[in-house]
């Protein structure tokens with residue numbers, strides 16, 4: 001009798017408030033999608049909650065203009081262009097000075113997906129096909145100059161990736177906002193790579209040297225470039241770019257996009273607190289409208305789709321053979337020495353003051369994205385993520401734990417005897 005009453009009361013309680021949806025379930029994501037797409041107040045609240053340091057340039061720009069309903073960036077027109085991936089036929093057209101024909105349909109058919117799989121599929125399309133902006137260095141490689149014929153193959157040395165079918169991965173040709181046809185870049189230029197026959201979406205393109213491609217364009221075209229900017233571009237090297245909007249010298253390594261759900265902070269200086277999928281979606285929305293010089297904004301459905309696609313990315317299965325004893329010993333050392341910061345299941349964790357980790361502090365204290373901290377990166381497939389640290393300055397895992405390393409900071413583990421350091425590396429290689 002008493003039990004029956006208790007169950008009855010429990011039943012009544014359940015009817016009053018539905019149990020909260022499980023985080024990351026399809027139903028929860030669908031609910032979050034509605035908040036992002038249809039509720040400006042929810043977007044604004046997510047923005048404010050997700051900015052770690054409201055005083056840096058990244059934050060002040062967004063706080064001034066984002067999620068204001070009918071004002072600011074919300075008032076920009078939506079842009080859903082006609083865009084074509086630069087496949088082999090388009091490469092041939094461009095090389096002979098002709099603009100490839102664009103598809104009749106736009107990147108998005110204007111229909112909001114109704115399933116999680118539908119969002120991911122749309123996000124994949126955006127990732128490879130929605131132009132961030134026109135890029136003169138890519139136009140130069142593909143169209144050439146009067147005395148310098150197009151030469152896509154030689155640009156592969158600077159990290160322009162060609163698929164086996166001859167597509168320039170990440171490049172598109174599209175109708176720009178002003179109606180002119182251009183060659184542009186997408187997310188896939190930095191965040192996807194060709195590995196043999198496969199395209200690996202989410203893998204940082206660590207051979208990509210945007211600085212060198214830009215300098216080649218300025219040199220061959222004779223167009224003037226600020227000498228200070230040219231000097232800095234020459235220092236980026238492969239796999240790094242200075243994506244910040246100040247004149248601090250703080251190029252950042254392109255990260256792999258694995259295990260992003262497990263990353264409590266986004267970007268290496270932890271500029272964005274990853275409070276939930278709205279934080280990533282609005283990062284992508286504001287990145288795209290910034291890349292496009294604040295002329296237009298992407299339909300929000302495309303920013304949400306991008307976020308869903310990024311969460312779905314996983315590395316290809318590892319083919320590395322590991323020695324189980326070494327891995328077990330390394331795991332024990334890791335649990336003892338490293339989980340104070342590398343706390344969660346994917347090895348990620350909270351922010352650490354830049355001074356406590358001791359790596360190059362320029363980015364952490366930069367005017368543009370600075371927070372005073374570095375975030376603890378996830379360690380999923382870390383063996384493939386060299387060179388290490390936010391600025392890509394340590395060449396191998398062995399070098400990371402070498403007490404004689406010349407790059408300062410993150411000395412954790414360097415005091416261990418060589419056999420223990422080898423075990424730590426063995427464990428990390430198994431992740």
Ligand code: HEC
Nearest residue numbers: 186187189190241243252253254255265266267268269306
């Ligand atoms: C020119 C190269 C480049 C392009 C193009 C580019 N990114 Fe990135 N991306 C970077 C770099 C460099 C960082 C690291 C920034 C930092 O840590 O401050 C980054 C960081 C990120 C992060 C944060 C990852 C993390 O671990 O916190 C995400 C998510 C991301 N990019 C997604 C995208 C998407 C989606 C697009 C297309 C709309 C895109 N990026 C276009 C270079 C690029």
Ligand code: HEC
Nearest residue numbers: 337338341352357359374375376377385388389390412413
């Ligand atoms: C005090 C906190 C802290 C401790 C303790 C710590 N780490 Fe880290 N770790 C960090 C931070 C912060 C970074 C990012 C530093 C940067 O990019 O400048 C990092 C970066 C790394 C990286 C580079 C990842 C990449 O993709 O570049 C590896 C590998 C790593 N840690 C492994 C370890 C191991 C193994 C230990 C234990 C021996 C350890 N860490 C101990 C905070 C810590």
